[in-house]
Amino acid sequence: MVAKKFSISQFIIIVAISLFSLSCLFPFIMVISGSLSTEKDIMDYGYTLWPKSITFDSYRILFLGSNRIFDAYGVSLFVTVVGTVLSLFVTSMGAYVMARRSFKYRNILSIYVIVTMLFNGGLVPWYIICVRYLDLKDTLWALILPMLANAFNMFLIRNFMLSIPEDMNESAKMDGAGDFKIFYRLIMPLSLPVLATVGLFVALSYWNDWFLGLMFVDKQELQPLQLLLRTLISNVEFLKSSSNASAMQRISAQIPSESIKMALTVVTIGPIIFLYPFVQRFFVKGLMVGAVKG
Amino acid sequence: MKSNGVIRELLRNRTLLLMFLPVATLLFLFNYLPLAGLVIAFKDFDFAKGIFGSDWMDPLLNNFDYLFSSSTAFRAMRNTILLNALFITVGLLFEVGFALLLNEIRNKYFKRVTQSLTFLPFFISWIVVGVFAYNLMNFESGAINRLLETIGMQPIDFYSEAGLWPLILTIAVRWKVTGYGTIIYLAALTSIDNSYYEAASIDGATRWQQIRYISIPMLRPTIIILTLLAVGRIMNADFGMFYAMVGDASLLFPTTDVIDTFVYRSLRKSGDIGMASAAGFLQSIIAFVLIIGSNYAARKIDKDSAIF
Numbered sequence: 001m002v003a004k005k006f007s008i009s010q011f012i013i014i015v016a017i018s019l020f021s022l023s024c025l026f027p028f029i030m031v032i033s034g035s036l037s038t039e040k041d042i043m044d045y046g047y048t049l050w051p052k053s054i055t056f057d058s059y060r061i062l063f064l065g066s067n068r069i070f071d072a073y074g075v076s077l078f079v080t081v082v083g084t085v086l087s088l089f090v091t092s093m094g095a096y097v098m099a100r101r102s103f104k105y106r107n108i109l110s111i112y113v114i115v116t117m118l119f120n121g122g123l124v125p126w127y128i129i130c131v132r133y134l135d136l137k138d139t140l141w142a143l144i145l146p147m148l149a150n151a152f153n154m155f156l157i158r159n160f161m162l163s164i165p166e167d168m169n170e171s172a173k174m175d176g177a178g179d180f181k182i183f184y185r186l187i188m189p190l191s192l193p194v195l196a197t198v199g200l201f202v203a204l205s206y207w208n209d210w211f212l213g214l215m216f217v218d219k220q221e222l223q224p225l226q227l228l229l230r231t232l233i234s235n236v237e238f239l240k241s242s243s244n245a246s247a248m249q250r251i252s253a254q255i256p257s258e259s260i261k262m263a264l265t266v267v268t269i270g271p272i273i274f275l276y277p278f279v280q281r282f283f284v285k286g287l288m289v290g291a292v293k294g
Numbered sequence: 295m296k297s298n299g300v301i302r303e304l305l306r307n308r309t310l311l312l313m314f315l316p317v318a319t320l321l322f323l324f325n326y327l328p329l330a331g332l333v334i335a336f337k338d339f340d341f342a343k344g345i346f347g348s349d350w351m352d353p354l355l356n357n358f359d360y361l362f363s364s365s366t367a368f369r370a371m372r373n374t375i376l377l378n379a380l381f382i383t384v385g386l387l388f389e390v391g392f393a394l395l396l397n398e399i400r401n402k403y404f405k406r407v408t409q410s411l412t413f414l415p416f417f418i419s420w421i422v423v424g425v426f427a428y429n430l431m432n433f434e435s436g437a438i439n440r441l442l443e444t445i446g447m448q449p450i451d452f453y454s455e456a457g458l459w460p461l462i463l464t465i466a467v468r469w470k471v472t473g474y475g476t477i478i479y480l481a482a483l484t485s486i487d488n489s490y491y492e493a494a495s496i497d498g499a500t501r502w503q504q505i506r507y508i509s510i511p512m513l514r515p516t517i518i519i520l521t522l523l524a525v526g527r528i529m530n531a532d533f534g535m536f537y538a539m540v541g542d543a544s545l546l547f548p549t550t551d552v553i554d555t556f557v558y559r560s561l562r563k564s565g566d567i568g569m570a571s572a573a574g575f576l577q578s579i580i581a582f583v584l585i586i587g588s589n590y591a592a593r594k595i596d597k598d599s600a601i602f
Contacts (some may be wrong), residue, residue, distance in 0.1 A: 009501070013395050014404070020392070021411040024469065027426035028414070030437065034429065046440035047429045094317030097310045104303050109314055116325035118585055120530075122574035123557050124567060125331025126324070128345060134323065149320035179309040208419035211534060215562075226421045230538070233425060258435065265425045272417050280410055284477060 028273070034262035035059070042258045058259035062267070068220060068228060069264070075140070076225040080206040083144045087153075087202045088195055095154045096183045099161035100169065110158075117151045127215060142216035143224060147205065153198045160194035161187060197282050207272065229268050233261055335575035339567045357572035367573055370556035373549065377460060378528045384464050386521060388472050390513060393479035394505060412473030420538035423470055427462070427539055456549045459540070463550065466539060467532075482516045483509060519592045526588030529581040533558065553577050 030047050035058055037051040045052060062069060097103065098110050126146075136142035164187065172182045188195070210226035217223055223231070304311065330345075335357055337348040351357055361367050392412075399405045415423070430437050431452040439449035452458060486509065494504050531552035540550045553573060560570035 010398070013398050017392075017395055017399070017404075017408050020472075021408040024411050024415050024473065027429065030429055031425065042435050046435040047437045090316045090320065093313045097314040100310060103307050103310055105307075109318075112318065113321065116321050118589075119325075119329050119582055120578055121325070121328030121330075121332050122571075122578045123554070124561055124571040124574045125328040125334055125345065127561060128334065128339075128341075128567075129323070129327045129331055132341060132344060133327070145320070146324050149317045149324070151321070154317070179307075180313060183313065204417060208417075210419065210421055214537075226419050229425070230421050233428070234541070261425065262429075265422055269418050269422055276414065276417060277410075280413060283413070284409075 028269075031262050031265050031269075035259055035266045037259055037262075039257070039259055058263040062260055062263045068223070069267070071221045072223055072225040072228040073267075075143070075222060076207060079140065079143045079209075079224060080203055083147065083206040084199055084203040086144070087148045087150070088199050090148060091150060091154045091198075092157050092188065092191065092195060093183060094149075095157035096161055096187055098154070098158045099164075100179075101166045102169065113151045113154055130216065136216055138217055138219045138222060140222060143209070143212045143222075144206075146212060147202075147209065150202075153202065156198055157191065157194055160191055164190055193285075197285065200279050200282055204272070225268050229261075229264050232264055332571075332575055332578060334567070334571040339571065351568075357568040358576075361569055361572040361576070364569070366551070367556065367569070369548065370551050370553045370573070371576075374531050374552040374554075375528055377463065377550075377552065378524075378531065380460060380464055381467050382521065382524045382528070384468065385471070385475060385524075386517065388468050389475035390479055390510075390517060392472055393476045393483055393513075394509060396476065396480060397483045397509070398501070409473065409476075412476070414473070415470045416474040420470075420532075420534040423466060423535075424538035424541070427466060431462075453543050454545045456546045459546055459549045463535070463539060467535065478520070479513060479516060482513055486512050515596050518595055522588040522592045522595075526585040527581070528584060529553065529577050531555070 026049065029049050033049055033051045034042060034047050036054045036056070037048075038053060038055050038057070041052045094109075094113070098106050098113070100106055130136045130142065130146065134145075136145065168186060168190075169182055172186055177185070208226060210224060210230060213222075213224045213227040214230075217227070334345055334348075336351055336354050337345070338351050338356075339345070340348045343349075353359075396405060396409065399408075428436070431439070431450075433439060433449060433451050433453070436452075438452075442449050450458075452462065490508050491504055494508060499507070531554045533554040536550060536552055536555045537558070540546050540555075557570045557574050557577075560566040560573070
C-alpha cells in the first residue's frame, strides 16, 4: 500500500474526520467560555466559543454561594473512591473463583452470574426492594451498593485470569498458601492490566452516576455532584437562599444564572477532562482486549 | 455415595466459596430479588404489606387491563422500539463508516488526536450532555438560534417542537458514542492481514474496491453480532439520555416518552405502581425473549461473541 503524495479522496476524508472531531470538542469550549463570560454578554451575544470579556465572578459566587457544592463534591468523591475499591475487590475475588479450573463447580457459579445479564426485573421491583427491604433511602450506601457487582466486569476479569496458567495456583498451594492468599498476593498483581481498565470504567460510572441519587436520595446534603448540576439547571434560585447571599450581592447585583450553570458544569467535568489524557489509552486497550476476546 | 462427594468437594473449597459469597449476595439482593418482585404486576401493591404480603389483584390482570387501555403506555412502547431502531441503524452506519475513514489515515499523529477527541464525549454524563444541548438549542441564548438570527432566519423553539426530537436525540447519541463504538470496528480492521490488500493492489484493485471487497466483508461478523446484541436490548431505552435531554418537557413526550421514562414517572411522580409494574413486567418479558433470541443467533454466527 504505497500512499500517493496527495489525492482528493484522502483530502476529503481528512476534512470529514477533522470536522467531526472538532464538533466533539466545541461544546466543551463553549461551556468553559460561558462560565468565564458575564451574564450580560451571554444575554447579548449568546453562547460563543470565546468570551467577550473574562470574569471569574461565576466561580466566586458558586463557591461562596453554597455549601451544597462542597457537600456534593465530597459525596461524589467518596462514592467514586469507595465504590471503585470495593467493586474491584468483590468482583475480582468472585471472578477468581470462576476462573479456578480445579474447582469443580465453578461453572454453576458462572451460570448464577450470567443469569443476571439475561433476566432483568425492571425498575419497579428493584426500587421497592431497595427502599422497603434494604432500607437504602437517603443513605450513602444507596449510591454505592446497587452498582457494586457487575456481571459483565466479572467476566472480563475472569477471561483475563483464565490466561494465567493453573500451575501457578498449584505450585503456590504446594508452598502452603491458602486460596485467599494466592488470589491476593499472586493473581491480583498479575491481573493488574485488566483491573486497571475495569477500575477506570467503574470509577467513571460512579463519578457520572446520578440515577441512584435521583431514585434514592432526597436529602440535599447526600446529593452527588451530577444530580446537583441537574437541580441547578432547572433552578438557580437555591443560591439566593444561602447564608452568603449578601456577599454574593456584592460581587454581582443580580446573581447570574447562565454563567453559574456553566461554571458548575466545568467543575463537574473538570476531573474527567484533567485525567482524560492519562487514562484514555487504558480504556482503548481494555476495549481492544474485550473486542478480540468477545 | 455421590452426595457425600459433593459435600466433601464443597468443604474442601470452602475458602473459594467464601470468596464468592460477597458478590453472590449482592447479585441476589439487587438482581434476583427484583426478579421475584415481578409478581407485583399481579398484585394490589401496598407499601406497608410489602411485595409478597400484598393482596393479589382481583381480577388478576387488572393492572394490565388498565395499562392496555392507556394510550400513553402504547405510545411509550412504540417510541421505545422506533427510536432504538433508528439509533441502531444510524449508529451502525456511522461507526463502521468512521472506522473505515480512520483506517484510511496514514498519519499516526492525526489518527491519535482525532481518536482522542471523538472518544472524549463518552466520558461525560448525559446530564452534562443535556447542558451542552441546552447551550446550543435554548430559545433566548442558544448558539443555533443566535446563528439563525444572524443570517436573518426565525429562531426555533426546540423545546416545544416534538417532531424534531428523534433527529436531535439521534445526533446526541452519535455525538456521544461514535468514538467509543468505532474502537471495536477499528480493532477488527487493524487485525486484517495486510497480505490481502497487497494481493488486491497487485491485481489492480482501487482503494475503494479494497474496502468494498476486503474490509467490509471482514467486518461482517462483528457488525452482525453487535447489531444482534443491540436488537436484543431494543425494549430498553437509555433512561439517562431521555431524562437528561428531555426531562419534564411534556410538550416533547409524543415523540420522546419511552417505557423507562413512563415507568419512572408512574413510579416516582404519580405513584401509580400498578401501571408502572405492569409496564415493567411486559418490558422484562419481551426483553428476555429478545435477548435469548439474539444471543442464540449470535452464537450461531460466532461462538465466542455470544454472552452464553
